[in-house]
Amino acid sequence: MMMTDEEIVAGLIASDARVIQEFFFVRCRPALSYIGQYFCHDRFTPEELIGEFYEFLAADDWRKLRIFRFTCSLNSYITIIASRYFQHKREKELLPLDDNIAVVKGLQDDSRSDTFVMEDLHKIMNRLQPFDRFLIQRILIDGEKPGDILDEAKAFMEKDKTLNTEAQNKAQFAGYVYTRYNRVKKNLQKQMVAIGYGQ
Amino acid sequence: MGNNTICNFELLGRVLDGRATDRDRKIVLRGLTDSVFEECILVALKASVLYNENGKVYETVQ
Structure with a gap:
């Protein structure tokens, strides 16, 4: 049975294990793997990237989902957030050579x-x-x-x-x-x- | 410009959905002059067609 975006968001916020697994590791897996590996290629497995993005999204009691007003599809909303998140992650990890590593x-x-x-x-x-x-x-x-x-x-x-x-x-x-x-x-x-x- | 637009996730989501208003499109077009914004939206555009809406075909996307 196909769930609506509202039902999925409610399931995620309620920490429904089945919804979390289906959403992150089945439905979003190809898109999140593509985005994660585009920005952080060769350094992480798809599971690690998806798991990390799950943690980011779940942070602050799913704040990013709680403020979602459904003016676009959930897929697109997640895609944009993931793209920005992994892009930002790559930028953070590119330490300049003269950085004080001490x-x-x-x-x-x-x-x-x-x-x-x-x-x-x-x-x-x-x-x-x-x-x-x-x-x-x-x-x-x-x-x-x-x-x-x-x-x-x-x-x-x-x-x-x-x-x-x-x-x-x-x-x-x-x-x-x-x-x-x-x-x-x-x-x-x-x-x-x-x-x-x-x- | 780019940084403000990049944080407006729902506006960009509407663009991916093909449901953007003229105003949304203008904002995105102006934002494309920022290379960070451009990369973010282009990667999202490519990824937006990769969703697996049917759990049964899960094996095929490994």
Whole structure:
């Protein structure tokens, strides 16, 4: 059944997992992949680009969708926002050669507090569902790409009868994993901020 | 000019939809003198025909 633009926007704002997956990883996938790879080619997979754009759009409680007045189609609205977003991302990443990289490096050198951050992170992770904990561990902490842990994720899901996805093929399953990971990561970030990090 | 226009997402969306008013078109035409704006709208124009409206043909777009 085809959903209207209004129904899709309502579903996205309500964080309906099925609408999010269908919209970002099926309907918009070709367009978002094209735009993302045009501006950031060779550096990111389509799943990473789409996942990142999903996070951007979901930011601030879906503000960009809440202010949408439907004077154009949702497809076109998303296309324009994505084009500007990835263009802006490329511009930001093109650091001039004489930029003072020590400033950026300094952000990564604060190893003294790393131990405490990891302790707090693990405390929060222990409260997550096992599958969400697995995603955070493998993608965020171990640094694996979502596309490289699909077999592990599938084996994990098969062992746990409470988990269920309607993904029909590998690409849809990848979409499910990436969307779920993004949601957990966002939740994790919120909890980290709540206990005093990042603000 | 370009930067203001580039942020008017719905106006540009109407242009992609072919539903722009004369005023919308004039704004976009004037904005094309800005190369950042031009690139943004041309990439969007190309992408706007790539939507997959039918989930069943998902495999064909991999």
